[in-house]
Amino acid sequence: MLTKSTHHIAASFSRRGMLAATAGLVLGLASLTGAKAADDTIKVGVLHSLSGTMAISETTLKDTILFLIDEQNKKGGVLGKKLEAVVVDPASNWPLFAEKARELITKDKVAVVFGCWTSVSRKSVLPVFKELNNILFYPVQYEGEESERNVFYTGAAPNQQAIPAVDYLMKDEKVKRWVLAGTDYVYPRTTNKILEAYLKSKGVAQEDIMINYTPFGHSDWQTIVADIKKFGSAGKKTAVVSTINGDANVPFYKELGNQGIKAKDIPVVAFSVGEEELAGIDTKPLLGHLAAWNYFQSIKSPENEKFIKAWQAYTKNPKRVTNDPMEAHVIGFDMWVKAVEKVKSTDPDKVIDALPGIEAKNLTGGVSKMLPNHHITKPVFIGEIKANGQFDVVWKTPGLVAGDAWSKELEGSKDLIGDWVGKKCGNYNVKANKCLGSGS
Amino acid sequence: MFLIAFAVPAFAGPFEDAVAKFANDDFSDTDEAIGAVASSGNKLAFPIISALQDGRLMADPDSKKVYVTGSDGKSIDAATGEPVASVPDSASAVRLNNRLRRSVDAALGSLTLQSPDLATRLQAAQSVFKSHEESALEPVDAALAKETSKSVKVALGEARAAILLFKPDATEVEKLEAVATIRARGDQEALALLTGMGDQPALVAKAAASAIGSIQSSLAVWSTVQNAWYGLSLGSVLLLAAIGLAITFGVMGVINMAHGEMVMIGAYTTFVVQEVIRTRYPGLFDYSLLIAVPLAFLVAGAIGVVIERGIIRFLYGRPLETLLATWGLSLVLQQEVRTMFGPTNREVGNPSWMSGAFELGQITITYNRLWILCFTLAVFAILLAMLRYTALGLEMRAVTQNRRMAASMGIATSRVDALTFGLGSGIAGIAGVALSQIDNVSPNLGQSYIIDSFMVVVFGGVGNLWGTLVGAFTLGIANKFLEPVAGAVLGKIAILVLIILFIQKRPRGLFALKGRAVEA
Numbered sequence: 034m035l036t037k038s039t040h041h042i043a044a045s046f047s048r049r050g051m052l053a054a055t056a057g058l059v060l061g062l063a064s065l066t067g068a069k070a071a072d073d074t075i076k077v078g079v080l081h082s083l084s085g086t087m088a089i090s091e092t093t094l095k096d097t098i099l100f101l102i103d104e105q106n107k108k109g110g111v112l113g114k115k116l117e118a119v120v121v122d123p124a125s126n127w128p129l130f131a132e133k134a135r136e137l138i139t140k141d142k143v144a145v146v147f148g149c150w151t152s153v154s155r156k157s158v159l160p161v162f163k164e165l166n167n168i169l170f171y172p173v174q175y176e177g178e179e180s181e182r183n184v185f186y187t188g189a190a191p192n193q194q195a196i197p198a199v200d201y202l203m204k205d206e207k208v209k210r211w212v213l214a215g216t217d218y219v220y221p222r223t224t225n226k227i228l229e230a231y232l233k234s235k236g237v238a239q240e241d242i243m244i245n246y247t248p249f250g251h252s253d254w255q256t257i258v259a260d261i262k263k264f265g266s267a268g269k270k271t272a273v274v275s276t277i278n279g280d281a282n283v284p285f286y287k288e289l290g291n292q293g294i295k296a297k298d299i300p301v302v303a304f305s306v307g308e309e310e311l312a313g314i315d316t317k318p319l320l321g322h323l324a325a326w327n328y329f330q331s332i333k334s335p336e337n338e339k340f341i342k343a344w345q346a347y348t349k350n351p352k353r354v355t356n357d358p359m360e361a362h363v364i365g366f367d368m369w370v371k372a373v374e375k376v377k378s379t380d381p382d383k384v385i386d387a388l389p390g391i392e393a394k395n396l397t398g399g400v401s402k403m404l405p406n407h408h409i410t411k412p413v414f415i416g417e418i419k420a421n422g423q424f425d426v427v428w429k430t431p432g433l434v435a436g437d438a439w440s441k442e443l444e445g446s447k448d449l450i451g452d453w454v455g456k457k458c459g460n461y462n463v464k465a466n467k468c469l470g471s472g473s
Numbered sequence: 474m475f476l477i478a479f480a481v482p483a484f485a486g487p488f489e490d491a492v493a494k495f496a497n498d499d500f501s502d503t504d505e506a507i508g509a510v511a512s513s514g515n516k517l518a519f520p521i522i523s524a525l526q527d528g529r530l531m532a533d534p535d536s537k538k539v540y541v542t543g544s545d546g547k548s549i550d551a552a553t554g555e556p557v558a559s560v561p562d563s564a565s566a567v568r569l570n571n572r573l574r575r576s577v578d579a580a581l582g583s584l585t586l587q588s589p590d591l592a593t594r595l596q597a598a599q600s601v602f603k604s605h606e607e608s609a610l611e612p613v614d615a616a617l618a619k620e621t622s623k624s625v626k627v628a629l630g631e632a633r634a635a636i637l638l639f640k641p642d643a644t645e646v647e648k649l650e651a652v653a654t655i656r657a658r659g660d661q662e663a664l665a666l667l668t669g670m671g672d673q674p675a676l677v678a679k680a681a682a683s684a685i686g687s688i689q690s691s692l693a694v695w696s697t698v699q700n701a702w703y704g705l706s707l708g709s710v711l712l713l714a715a716i717g718l719a720i721t722f723g724v725m726g727v728i729n730m731a732h733g734e735m736v737m738i739g740a741y742t743t744f745v746v747q748e749v750i751r752t753r754y755p756g757l758f759d760y761s762l763l764i765a766v767p768l769a770f771l772v773a774g775a776i777g778v779v780i781e782r783g784i785i786r787f788l789y790g791r792p793l794e795t796l797l798a799t800w801g802l803s804l805v806l807q808q809e810v811r812t813m814f815g816p817t818n819r820e821v822g823n824p825s826w827m828s829g830a831f832e833l834g835q836i837t838i839t840y841n842r843l844w845i846l847c848f849t850l851a852v853f854a855i856l857l858a859m860l861r862y863t864a865l866g867l868e869m870r871a872v873t874q875n876r877r878m879a880a881s882m883g884i885a886t887s888r889v890d891a892l893t894f895g896l897g898s899g900i901a902g903i904a905g906v907a908l909s910q911i912d913n914v915s916p917n918l919g920q921s922y923i924i925d926s927f928m929v930v931v932f933g934g935v936g937n938l939w940g941t942l943v944g945a946f947t948l949g950i951a952n953k954f955l956e957p958v959a960g961a962v963l964g965k966i967a968i969l970v971l972i973i974l975f976i977q978k979r980p981r982g983l984f985a986l987k988g989r990a991v992e993a
Contacts, residue, residue: 084808086917088816206571217962247961250921252912253710255703255842256956263696266661268669283818283913291830291839297574298603315822321571417570427500427570 078137080148085125144379172361176223180438180451198325221276290318406451408436511580579604598628656684708949717901733919739769739905777898934982
């Protein structure tokens with residue numbers, strides 16, 4: 034028995050390499066672009082997962098960049114050259130993100146990279162972009178506390194999504210009791226820390242805040258939904274602020290609907306649920322639950338209508354939805370094109386210096402601007418879920434909100450600013466008047 | 474702004490003015506309009522407010538005219554009640570937000586307290602209980618005087634008590650009575666009402682405090698029952714996911730990492746069935762799951778047979794290669810599905826008999842969980858009977874217990890291997906149909922169940938179906954009693970640690986197989 038099994042182990046080791054290689058080959062084939070390199074093109078790297086857990090969200094962003102490049106090439110490209118996309122698949126594997134980023138920059142010699150979704154994937158590629166001095170456009174709402182020279186953050190910082198959402202609930206819905214529910218990783222934890230500090234500064238007592246974390250892909254929400262119900266029956270208006278990540282949301286909302294928690298009793302405001310996520314759920318029981326974003330597909334503006342039409346024609350799917358991170362890529366891509374045309378070069382150093390101050394139309398009828406801290410100005414909208422899976426905007430900020438790289442609510446970061454124009458520093462302490470070195 | 478205000482034609486009275494406010498597309502104007510229309514006593518109040526609730530109240534921002542469109546396609550002018558030929562194209566449905574939905578509920582509550590329909594009256598009483606606005610007191614009293622149904626009377630009494638609790642000029646006696654009524658109701662909403670009523674005279678506050686204490690202690694007992702139910706429900710999901718693995722891994726000994734993907738294929742089969750039904754035979758939607766169950770079994774089972782014939786039969790007796798091969802296969806299957814159906818979630822609807830919940834005492838039982846529990850037990854019983862009483866079941870047991878002896882008795886062992894693997898995969902497919910009701914239908918569906926499934930089978934005892942059953946329910950209940958104390962993340966870690974310790978003590982799981990079969 035014993036000798037037999039050792040023999041098996043030995044035999045399997047000799048085959049493991051081959052098997053893994055075969056699996057890799059199969060996956061690799063799926064992500065080949067097929068486009069041939071040519072010298073008279075400018076290469077644009079696309080670093081989004083096309084397989085694994087994050088493929089659900091990131092595949093659409095890959096398509097968005099391909100669409101934007103296609104549109105730009107129809108207009109004659111940039112600096113008289115056509116743009117060429119180089120698509121790689123980091124397969125939702127964080128170390129692989131760094132490897133693929135290195136491959137894009139050194140082997141394919143791309144001028145810029147659009148990519149990443151999770152914060153951990155962004156953190157994993159940061160050293161590569163710093164070392165090889167290239168540009169990353171990051172399109173997803175995130176926890177802030179970062180400002181890097183090589184990264185441009187076109188998604189929302191906490192003060193462009195979480196804080197306005199809480200303000201809305203406090204003022205319009207008179208919410209007094211808060212459940213902060215999130216998936217257990219860096220974005221929800223940091224966001225909830227910021228929100229907790231903010232709520233306390235507004236006079237909310239500790240016992241009126243309940244914080245709850247669940248593992249990735251959590252699917253049994255019975256206990257937590259019952260707990261929320263219990264927490265909500267203390268005679269004060271209660272709301273749930275959800276930083277629950279993509280995949281776990283469907284069972285969460287299904288359980289809410291089934292246990293009869295209506296938005297008019299306990300509203301849930303989500304920061305990671307958009308049109309794309311709702312496409313997988315029957316939204317009738319969710320009527321009135323909220324989401325805070327900087328863009329909704331339902332917003333009426335000439336730019337948005339034109340974009341949706343072109344996007345649906347490009348994807349040959351008249352039902353294909355649009356969402357917030359897509360708009361962030363639209364703005365980021367436009368800003369990069371404008372910066373390149375301004376300095377007449379794709380040299381990263383020149384483009385990085387040219388980007389702050391560049392303005393680009395967003396899809397909701399305003400003009401977003403790249404700030405010295407590499408974040409952008411955005412409007413904030415609160416939308417209620419409608420029965421058709423779209424959002425009805427019930428509130429918006431009067432103007433555009435400038436993204437804070439460093440949260441004003443946290444003790445450790447309230448004196449910090451990012452300024453890559455005047456101070457050439459990502460974390461400048463305005464009290465001590467000195468740069469603390471690294472930007473994250 | 475001024476120009477617009479002057480452009481509005483002057484209306485005859487306050488009711489017409491209130492109705493016109495619906496056309497302003499401003500949430501606070503709509504709120505005022507709801508209050509004014511509801512308290513106007515006009516016979517159009519009910520049709521207007523209920524149309525508003527259903528999104529049938531149309532307003533034209535240009536002419537400031539408001540229309541009620543009926544479900545029959547006929548429309549009336551909301552201000553006058555006159556029928557109109559057609560609603561102009563520029564009109565759109567009056568928008569609502571959560572605050573307005575509450576106002577609508579409150580208004581409809583007082584308007585429908587005397588509706589001829591019993592269910593409507595009950596619902597009306599409950600919405601008045603929730604909103605407990607002082608203005609509803611008179612309609613409630615009027616309705617109470619006429620009410621004959623006992624259940625509605627109780628609901629109305631509770632609504633009246635709720636209003637009195639928050640009425641500043643109610644007498645102490647009235648308030649004490651109200652506290653007693655609410656205490657008798659004894660649920661979470663009663664608790665919310667009592668804790669939220671603010672400053673009260675000393676006697677009332679004392680009665681309320683004692684009522685809160687009594688409700689809380691009775692709710693605490695119920696919450697234990699609820700945890701037990703949640704545990705059973707989680708256990709049934711674990712069992713359902715693991716039951717197919719109990720065959721392929723437990724009985725055949727194949728470490729099948731692609732088991733989760735069989736579950737996923739079952740879920741996608743459900744999706745395809747529902748798509749076909751939606752486009753071709755919408756009337757059959759409530760039966761979609763019944764149709765999907767045999768189909769999922771066949772599809773996943775057939776794929777299982779192909780996998781066994783194509784890959785696994787060459788790897789019997791080589792567990793590590795099997796593990797790697799099936800793991801690679803799981804990646805291939807995932808990417809295959811991703812290419813065919815796209816990476817995003819696919820919507821699988823709940824048939825009406827699986828939506829919603831009912832109350833049992835103070836706990837909420839959702840229909841989908843209840844049906845999944847019944848379904849799991851049924852699958853388990855059928856599987857057990859099949860292994861015990863059918864010829865194929867006998868052959869399967871014979872082959873797994875002593876392959877060479879079975880072969881020399883004339884059993885085609887390789888055919889039995891393929892069918893056994895197919896059976897395990899088919900059952901995983903059936904599990905996918907049920908899990909599509911509570912989880913995402915995405916290419917990653919299977920991954921989230923594979924670890925749990927192995928945990929259940931190993932914990933229960935490899936090769937023993939009863940062990941899998943007991944193991945699944947033990948883990949489910951333990952998890953649900955740990956979760957409220959330790960939180961979801963720590964609870965899961967604690968369960969894993971406990972299982973590791975348990976396996977150290979009893980390496981063969983809860984119900985170890987004895988006899989010669991184990992040594993083979």
